[in-house]
Amino acid sequence: MYFPKLEHLRKETKVIFTAVEKLDEWLALKPQMSTDYLNPLDFSYQASINEKIALNLFSICCNEKIFRKYEATPLLKVRYIVSCPNCHQPYQTFYSLEEIPREYIYCNDDCDGFYPLRHPERIEIYFELLERPVIQAKIPDIFDIPSTVPPLTADVAGLMEYGLWGDLIQDV
Numbered sequence: 001m002y003f004p005k006l007e008h009l010r011k012e013t014k015v016i017f018t019a020v021e022k023l024d025e026w027l028a029l030k031p032q033m034s035t036d037y038l039n040p041l042d043f044s045y046q047a048s049i050n051e052k053i054a055l056n057l058f059s060i061c062c063n064e065k066i067f068r069k070y071e072a073t074p075l076l077k078v079r080y081i082v083s084c085p086n087c088h089q090p091y092q093t094f095y096s097l098e099e100i101p102r103e104y105i106y107c108n109d110d111c112d113g114f115y116p117l118r119h120p121e122r123i124e125i126y127f128e129l130l131e132r133p134v135i136q137a138k139i140p141d142i143f144d145i146p147s148t149v150p151p152l153t154a155d156v157a158g159l160m161e162y163g164l165w166g167d168l169i170q171d172v
């Protein structure tokens with residue numbers, strides 16, 4: 001797994017583990033600049049996973065209680081971005097549903113106010129990835145050429161320098 005703590009979810013009976021494996025890969029492939037605003041519906045669409053299962057899985061990955069059982073911390077953090085239903089400007093970001101104000105709030109001097117919870121269409125949900133993937137790529141070898149490697153174009157002097165000339169002429 002790119003995110004080893006996801007292995008713990010194997011023990012959770014309500015979790016479909018093939019979906020977890022797809023999420024693991026999907027998260028690992030994400031460019032780092034996009035991991036603060038992950039959209040579970042993008043995952044659902046790109047990995048061909050049912051929307052409900054995708055949303056449920058993202059919320060499980062934020063669940064402190066579940067990860068605490070395995071002495072781990074959550075992999076994702078949820079954020080709710082509330083915007084104003086009148087002027088459509090972003091109002092504020094909240095990190096749990098409980099934080100979103102129940103009362104009437106004022107937007108700004110040029111705008112009226114609103115009850116945030118009466119406008120679920122103005123609450124966008126994103127998830128932030130809290131960890132980097134563990135990537136043991138085979139590819140970096142080509143970026144890390146040791147200095148003793150033979151020259152890439154063969155010439156006799158180079159082959160002699162690297163002790164390869166003898167091997168070559170024995171084969172001729």
Ligand SMILES: [Zn+2]
Nearest residue numbers: 084087107111
């Ligand atoms: Zn407004």
